[in-house]
Amino acid sequence: MSDKMLTLEAFEEASEIVKKVTLETKLVYSDYLSRQTGNKVYLKPENMQFTGAYKVRGAYYKMSTLSEEERQKGLITASAGNHAQGVAYAAKCYGAGATIVMPTTTPLMKVTRTKSYGAEVVLYGDVYDEACAHALELAAEHGYTFIHPFDDEAVATGQGTIAMEIFKELPLVDYILVPIGGGGLATGVSTLAKLLNPKIQVIGVEPAGANCMQTSLENGKVTTLSGVSTIADGTAVKTPGTKIFPYIQENLDGILTVDDKELVVSFLDMVENHKMVVENSGLLTVAALKQLKPENEKVVSILSGGNMDIITMSSVVQQGLIFRDRIFSVSVLLPDKPGELCRVASVIARENGNVIKLEHNQFVSTNRSAAVELRITMEAFGTEHKNQIIAALEQGNYQPKVVATSI
Numbered sequence: 441m442s443d444k445m446l447t448l449e450a451f452e453e454a455s456e457i458v459k460k461v462t463l464e465t466k467l468v469y470s471d472y473l474s475r476q477t478g479n480k481v482y483l484k485p486e487n488m489q490f491t492g493a494y495k496v497r498g499a500y501y502k503m504s505t506l507s508e509e510e511r512q513k514g515l516i517t518a519s520a521g522n523h524a525q526g527v528a529y530a531a532k533c534y535g536a537g538a539t540i541v542m543p544t545t546t547p548l549m550k551v552t553r554t555k556s557y558g559a560e561v562v563l564y565g566d567v568y569d570e571a572c573a574h575a576l577e578l579a580a581e582h583g584y585t586f587i588h589p590f591d592d593e594a595v596a597t598g599q600g601t602i603a604m605e606i607f608k609e610l611p612l613v614d615y616i617l618v619p620i621g622g623g624g625l626a627t628g629v630s631t632l633a634k635l636l637n638p639k640i641q642v643i644g645v646e647p648a649g650a651n652c653m654q655t656s657l658e659n660g661k662v663t664t665l666s667g668v669s670t671i672a673d674g675t676a677v678k679t680p681g682t683k684i685f686p687y688i689q690e691n692l693d694g695i696l697t698v699d700d701k702e703l704v705v706s707f708l709d710m711v712e713n714h715k716m717v718v719e720n721s722g723l724l725t726v727a728a729l730k731q732l733k734p735e736n737e738k739v740v741s742i743l744s745g746g747n748m749d750i751i752t753m754s755s756v757v758q759q760g761l762i763f764r765d766r767i768f769s770v771s772v773l774l775p776d777k778p779g780e781l782c783r784v785a786s787v788i789a790r791e792n793g794n795v796i797k798l799e800h801n802q803f804v805s806t807n808r809s810a811a812v813e814l815r816i817t818m819e820a821f822g823t824e825h826k827n828q829i830i831a832a833l834e835q836g837n838y839q840p841k842v843v844a845t846s847i
Contacts, residue, residue: 445593446600446687451632454501455601461500461533463490467609467740472713473726478734479615483726484606487718487746492553493674494602494744495519495526495589498624501598502587503530511536516584518542518572520621520674521550522745523589528557539584541575543567545673549749567668568621569678590624591681600628606740607636614737617725619744620644620653620695621675627684629742630691641693643732645724647672648697653680653688657695661685671700671756674721674745701763702727707753708760710743719748720756762845765823767796769845770830772838773811776802784814787836791829794819797847817845 444450465485473481486494503511514537517527524540531538538559542551545566555561564574568589579586588595602625606613616633618626623644630642646654647670656663664679680688706723710716718726725741732739748756761767774780781800788795797817820826833840 445597446628446631448632448635450597451600451604451628451635454497454597455604457501457504458497458598458601461490461496461530463488465489465605467606468714470714472709473729473741477729477732477739479729479732479737479739481729482610482613482738482740483714483716484602484740484742485716486602487716487722487743489745491522491525491529492745492747493522493525493719493722494599494625494742495522496529497526497601498592498595498598498628499523499526499587500530500533501601502592502594503534503536505594506585510585514539514582514584515587516541516575516579516582517587517589518568518575519589520568520571520676521546521554521747522674524550524554524559524561525557525747527587528554528559531559532557539575539578541571541578543571547673547747547749547752550747553747567676567678588681590622590627591683592624593683596624596627596631596684596687598628599625600632602742603629603632603636607633610738610740612738613640613740615641615643615732615739617643617645617696617728617739617741619675619721619724619742620646620680621650621677621721623653623680623684623688625742625744626653626692627681627687630693631687634691642691643728644688644692644695645728646695646697647675647703647721647724648699650676650678651695651697652677654695654697656680656685657689657692670720672703672720672724674719675724696728696731698724698727704756704760705763707756708764711757716743717746717748717753718743719745721745758847765820765826767817767819767845767847768826769815769817769843770833770840771813771815771843772833772840773813774838776812781814783836784816784833784838787832787838788816788818788829791832792825793829815843817847
């Protein structure tokens with residue numbers, strides 16, 4: 441472990457330095473999430489940062505510790521998007537050149553934003569780990585200074601400044617929930633939290649399909665996953681940081697995992713109740729809230745970023761509406777004769793269902809007059825309303841079957 445970084449003095453220095461490039465993201469009390477979970481929930485909205493995520497903290501502080509010679513050699517990093525923008529913006533502030541290697545799966549908005557800060561973007565590999573290996577090759581080839589997105593004590597110190605701000609606003613915080621990809625943010629936040637108050641519980645949250653830190657802690661050593669599968673692209677990491685792992689072992693109080701489905705419905709919750717766009721990795725700490733015991737504790741969920749492209753956002757909203765039974769589809773069989781469609785529609789109308797798509801299939805039976813299939817996709821207010829509509833169709837002898845919805 442480094443003697444210079446991840447100390448109280450280093451965190452205090454970093455807190456002053458990062459003020460030059462960060463916006464003040466004051467805690468937001470969530471009445472909705474507090475009612476849902478039985479705790480007093482506060483949100484730390486790092487999605488509102490200038491670069492759309494907390495990553496600029498670590499990138500800028502790391503650059504402040506480099507010599508002018510190291511900066512002028514040119515900077516390089518690998519990132520799924522948010523660290524990329526942090527390094528690109530910080531490099532611009534220092535007048536240094538930056539090359540960013542990003543996985544080919546990176547959302548277009550993150551690529552475009554990174555280029556807008558003047559960085560050169562290289563797309564390589566399917567996941568972060570492959571992009572990182574390529575970035576290290578380029579650094580060796582061209583003599584660039586490599587800035588690791590998470591396995592770096594100076595970067596982690598910069599990220600930990602979030603905890604300093606949380607403490608200043610909410611000194612009696614009981615829990616801090618922090619997203620984990622490679623572990624840089626969790627290292628900084630948990631280390632500073634324990635320095636300030638050892639009683640605070642700092643809980644990491646990972647996608648269930650990319651739980652590299654949970655697996656590593658269980659094995660007692662840094663472990664590489666065979667593969668990752670999650671919609672939380674910013675935390676789709678196969679191997680956590682080796683330099684920062686001892687800090688995680690010492691300071692993190694536990695890890696929760698979240699399924700992709702829970703992230704989807706959490707996106708809806710944030711948009712509808714807080715008018716905030718939070719990317720899937722940033723939603724980990726919101727989705728995990730229901731896993732905590734309802735004990736009226738003060739809980740802070742760190743919303744790590746909000747860089748989500750419109751196509752992804754559209755897909756998540758549609759899936760969220762389906763998961764919440766706000767949109768659903770049923771298949772009914774009815775005789776192929778005039779007036780049947782009108783009768784089905786009137787049943788749905790009486791129950792205040794709103795039809796958004798109809799599919800009429802005359803070839804489900806060799807006897808068309810006996811039965812044709814009608815697939816109806818409609819809007820409802822939720823599960824109770826959906827069941828009410830289905831019950832009305834059953835009473836009308838339409839034998840509705842719930843089928844997969846495709847919009």
